[in-house]
């Protein structure tokens with residue numbers, strides 16, 4: 381049998397509306413973006429002991445572990461020739477097993493950075509879960525991960541990482557089982573999203589599931605606390621600038637800040653949250669209208685959407701989660717008449733600028749130049765890119 385090679389990409393995401401207010405019961409909507417993570421798994425003929433070579437380029441990681449030790453420790457019969465016989469595991473005990481393995485195989489495991497440790501834990505968790513009942517892994521393999529996303533800045537790099545990894549493992553298993561599918565079917569996507577959710581739990585404790593759903597299926601996903609993330613049945617391809625303030629932020633600290641503000645100003649904060657909810661609902665309606673064939677009054681609809689982005693930002697700023705750099709970016713966008721808001725927890729991280737289709741390219745170029753001159757990183761991209769995909 382030929383040596384197997386699999387290449388998978390998964391997009392990042394932005395929260396369009398509903399950051400913070402989602403924690404108080406209001407609806408949120410997230411959308412995939414045109415910046416991707418890529419995983420390549422390459423099987424290599426084993427000369428000595430077969431190994432798994434893990435290369436996470438963005439984290440400067442290049443680690444090898446013996447395949448046989450992983451197999452002996454995690455894999456168990458009944459072995460199957462089908463990729464469909466997947467098993468459910470208890471999250472906490474499986475993770476404890478993963479941690480024990482890492483600490484045994486790499487006695488210096490605790491010396492890795494937190495970011496590296498989280499990625500290695502997620503890697504082995506998914507690897508050992510997805511391949512647990514196969515006896516088809518005999519050769520060495522390298523698993524190489526690269527990303528266009530900034531890691532840890534609210535654009536879904538952890539979900540994109542997890543979705544990409546789970547999808548690449550699943551596709552590798554399918555090929556090893558003799559399946560030549562060139563696309564992911566709905567049942568594959570559901571499984572990939574569910575596996576990625578387990579990795580998100582490792583990274584975040586109690587994720588809502590909106591990120592892994594968005595990075596798996598692409599396009600727009602709505603979410604209300606206590607419910608299941610819901611894929612919206614229309615698409616968008618709005619052009620945006622994704623502007624990185626390069627100011628690091630701590631989501632947990634910002635969430636606590638809002639909670640303390642609410643303790644002191646309950647009614648006022650409730651009203652702000654409710655207003656955010658109205659903004660989200662109206663924005664979803666406009667996005668749906670813009671997605672229709674033969675849509676009329678496009679300009680007006682984009683103007684309305686820009687109002688909502690601006691309003692949403694100011695509501696969030698009233699909660700104290702903006703930052704001078706975010707306000708600076710908004711001021712630059714306003715000079716050229718573009719709507720702009722923070723995305724994610726705020727306090728730094730990213731802003732998004734809405735670029736209507738009628739926008740003049742020279743104007744956009746001037747804004748990009750202004751932002752870059754001020755030291756921000758700018759990516760010209762679009763909303764609503766495809767979800768996880770196989771690359772041939």
Ligand SMILES: Nc1ncnc2c1ncn2[C@@H]1O[C@H](COP(=O)(O)OP(=O)(O)O)[C@@H](O)[C@H]1O
Nearest residue numbers: 436495498499527532533534535536537538541
């Ligand atoms: N390309 C990547 N390679 C390896 N690990 C990654 C990659 N992208 C993200 N991660 C993991 O995801 C974590 C980032 O999660 P988080 O702080 O929530 O950021 P984000 O908001 O970008 O998802 C990192 O600590 C790292 O463990």
Ligand SMILES: C[C@@](O)(CCOP(=O)(O)O)CC(=O)O
Nearest residue numbers: 399400402534535631724725
């Ligand atoms: C502030 C919050 O609403 C969004 C956080 O977004 P991000 O992780 O910064 O993209 C928190 C949450 O929903 O868990």
